[in-house]
Amino acid sequence: MNAIALGGADFLREHLRARLTLALLVAIPALFVVASASVLGEFATALGGSVSGDSASALGAGWAAAFLAGALGFFQVSSSREADRRLALAGMGAARVAVARISASVALGVLISAVAFLTLLLSAGVTHPAHAFVAILIFALTYIGIGTLVGSFVSGALEGSLTVAFIFLIDAFSGPGMSDSGGIAQAMPTRKAADVLIDAGAGQGSPVGDWIAVGLIALGALALAAATFWLSARPRST
Amino acid sequence: MVLRASGVEKSFHRGVPPRRRRIEVLRGASLEVGRGELVGLVGENGSGKSTLMKIVVGLLERDAGKVERDGKLGYCPQVPLLWEKLTVDEHFELFARAYELAADDAASASESLLGELQFERYRGYRIEELSGGTRQKLNLALALMHSPDLLLLDEPYSGFDWETYLRFWEMSERRRDEGMGILIVSHFLSERERLDRIYELRDGRCMEA
Numbered sequence: 001m002n003a004i005a006l007g008g009a010d011f012l013r014e015h016l017r018a019r020l021t022l023a024l025l026v027a028i029p030a031l032f033v034v035a036s037a038s039v040l041g042e043f044a045t046a047l048g049g050s051v052s053g054d055s056a057s058a059l060g061a062g063w064a065a066a067f068l069a070g071a072l073g074f075f076q077v078s079s080s081r082e083a084d085r086r087l088a089l090a091g092m093g094a095a096r097v098a099v100a101r102i103s104a105s106v107a108l109g110v111l112i113s114a115v116a117f118l119t120l121l122l123s124a125g126v127t128h129p130a131h132a133f134v135a136i137l138i139f140a141l142t143y144i145g146i147g148t149l150v151g152s153f154v155s156g157a158l159e160g161s162l163t164v165a166f167i168f169l170i171d172a173f174s175g176p177g178m179s180d181s182g183g184i185a186q187a188m189p190t191r192k193a194a195d196v197l198i199d200a201g202a203g204q205g206s207p208v209g210d211w212i213a214v215g216l217i218a219l220g221a222l223a224l225a226a227a228t229f230w231l232s233a234r235p236r237s238t
Numbered sequence: 239m240v241l242r243a244s245g246v247e248k249s250f251h252r253g254v255p256p257r258r259r260r261i262e263v264l265r266g267a268s269l270e271v272g273r274g275e276l277v278g279l280v281g282e283n284g285s286g287k288s289t290l291m292k293i294v295v296g297l298l299e300r301d302a303g304k305v306e307r308d309g310k311l312g313y314c315p316q317v318p319l320l321w322e323k324l325t326v327d328e329h330f331e332l333f334a335r336a337y338e339l340a341a342d343d344a345a346s347a348s349e350s351l352l353g354e355l356q357f358e359r360y361r362g363y364r365i366e367e368l369s370g371g372t373r374q375k376l377n378l379a380l381a382l383m384h385s386p387d388l389l390l391l392d393e394p395y396s397g398f399d400w401e402t403y404l405r406f407w408e409m410s411e412r413r414r415d416e417g418m419g420i421l422i423v424s425h426f427l428s429e430r431e432r433l434d435r436i437y438e439l440r441d442g443r444c445m446e447a
Contacts, residue, residue: 007332007335010324010332011321013328014323015323017323018323082319083319083320083321086297086315086319087332087336089296089311090313092335235297236297236298237298
């Protein structure tokens with residue numbers, strides 16, 4: 001247990017010691033929530049959607065968390081794959097390395113969500129703060145799963161970042177309120193979390209079914225991330 | 239014997255169709271390392287030395303063959319596998335946990351290796367702040383800190399200055415004399431006199447030279 005806690009703390013520390021990461025942790029939520037709320041409304045209108053005002057600000061906070069979590073999830077896998085494998089081989093084992101990595105990822109997700117949520121709270125306010133925070137966290141956890149999955153297939157930093165950004169853009173611009181909500185939009189990973197977040201931004205609650213759905217999606221994303229970390233720390237065949 | 243590998247085969251598939259091709263790297267490679275033995279593994283670039291080492295260590299799956307190891311394993315990879323933002327001390331702590339060393343033993347082992355390899359003053363430095371040679375010293379120290387029975391070294395001295403290179407051989411010989419089995423991948427035939435036995439990897443097989 002101590003080895004996992006130490007590993008998780010070290011993996012978390014590794015990300016938080018990067019100055020650029022810390023700067024982006026503040027700058028990206030500010031950009032998405034403060035600067036782009038009105039632009040999002042115009043985009044939504046152009047795409048056939050209707051999101052605007054406080055709902056757009058709330059959605060911006062979710063996307064900021066998703067973008068940061070996806071990028072950090074990707075780098076958690078791609079940047080230290082070989083070193084993690086060495087640590088597993090030294091006796092820590094792939095399962096314990098994976099648990100340490102997922103602990104660090106969840107801690108990063110909570111931190112990212114807290115910063116995005118605070119930015120939203122300070123800039124636009126939110127009527128249902130607890131709902132909004134949980135929905136933002138779901139965005140982050142979902143993208144931790146996506147980022148780590150991309151990291152397992154793509155090793156290059158540029159290619160991986162672009163892949164995460166590409167998925168993010170499709171997800172964001174086909175989400176509820178941003179388009180006519182048909183076709184592919186229904187299958188997007190943050191669809192339900194976006195519904196909850198838009199409701200929270202507009203001062204409304206969400207149906208129980210939506211909460212169950214976002215819970216299952218978050219658990220699925222974390223399971224995916226854990227499996228990815230575990231496979232990355234195991235001996236490889238090629 | 240602390241290590242016995244027999245009939246190890248490995249091939250890789252590279253490229254995409256129609257240019258996809260199979261590259262056979264190891265075709266039944268076998269080698270042995272006994273306790274208190276310093277064994278070299280030499281071969282041309284691309285002969286499969288690092289591939290064989292990774293299979294023996296357990297980092298890479300083999301297609302066929304058998305690998306038997308006895309006792310604690312220490313592995314020093316060719317390229318330092320470290321975490322850029324963590325300090326030297328944090329690496330020692332992390333690996334001490336992985337090796338399940340008691341706190342006192344871990345502290346004593348890291349102190350001793352920092353002194354032996356002469357990089358004590360860098361213990362609070364992050365990896366990104368270290369020179370290539372100092373990274374390599376840490377890479378080696380992490381493989382040694384739990385006093386393994388079998389030490390596998392994949393060109394461990396790249397980046398070392400001459401004095402550190404000589405010190406590395408003194409350290410290896412002393413550990414060999416204490417009973418450690420050591421397998422070292424090397425490029426230099428000039429090191430032949432330092433080694434008890436040498437395997438040359440040629441056409442995917444190990445020949446005792």
